[in-house]
Amino acid sequence: MLLPRPLALGFALVISAAFTAPLARAGLLPLAVTVTPEQNHFRWTYSVTLPSGAALQAGNYFTIYDFNGLVPGATGAPAGWTLSTPMSGPALSYINIPDDSSVANLVWTYTGPVIPAGRVQLGEFWATSLSGSSEEGVFVGHNTRAKDRKPDTNVTETRIPVPAPPGVPEPNTLVLAGIGLSAFGLFRRARRT
Template sequence: MIRRTWIARLFTAAVAIVASAGTVDAGLLPVSVTVQPEAGNFRWTYSVVLPSDMKLQAGSYFTIYDFAGYVAGSGSVSATAPDDTFSQYWTVSTTALGPTPDRLNPQDDPNISNLTFTYNGPTLPIGDPQRMTLGNFVATSAYSTTADSFFTATNPRLSNGEIDSNITSTLVPKGGDVPPPTGTPEPTTLVLAGLGLPLIGLRRVLRRRA
């Protein structure tokens, strides 16, 4: 099974955002993106973290912009923190534009859907404040080719309750995947065919000698 994961690139982008903000922490961040084939489409999984000195409360959300080829109803959340029951507090919606936190200005194509995951549960973290992986945020697309896009989020700071809004880069599906021509053999088939040709030639030589 084909599985592609991008981690280092997104982590570097996240670090750049934090550095430019001049603070140790930033808001919600996508730290990895995984793409896997699924029933003729492709399942995109975003791992999102809540840094220390940040909290999540009802109404906090993040938006992934220009998610091409979105399969309606495919959005979901799994492996949530602090336990799996917290998946019930997340909802997924699609819009042509936004929603975008105040004073942020990502590029946003009105012809391609945005995905927004909104939290409506108890305030997190519960207990000691520390970096927390919120979960795996999943959506299915008709496409597997990647393109650069934006991720925005808004949530309050743990120390003073002020609202933190942040923007960083992420990867999204890009429309226009070209399927292989009909009848084109799979690579494995080509390898087997290549191995078969010498064997056919050897058999002919043996027949002539006989």
């Protein structure tokens, strides 16, 4: 997904501000993303943490925008979290987040007891996609600050699935085709001798 230059610059500034804010202001963060092939699909696992200086209470949430190829019902999260998959939003009045209204967003909402202070690994959140190809996407976390319980929002980058362009096979398909062509070449060479 290519953004118009002014929008891309604005987005880069927002991301930069999110990374240069004092640690006490940092909200929910995706630390790692792994993609695991599963039958004909791909499991996308996001490891999320609550940094020091942050707190978590019921109603706090995080969003992964534009999760392409979502397989309905093939999701999971630690206890105390629920998932919704709106086609747009949640919108933020103070930030313009690129959001394709034809692609589902993943919104995990916390329903558990208050976590009064951060530096807590929240666990692994996963969703299954038809695609294993990725691009940079947007992760927005909404929680509270530990010191004064005021709302805190963190905007950062993460990896999201993107469908392969029409006519371009998935990487696994290319590997299999390469193996097949190599075997065919060896077979032809053996027949000549």
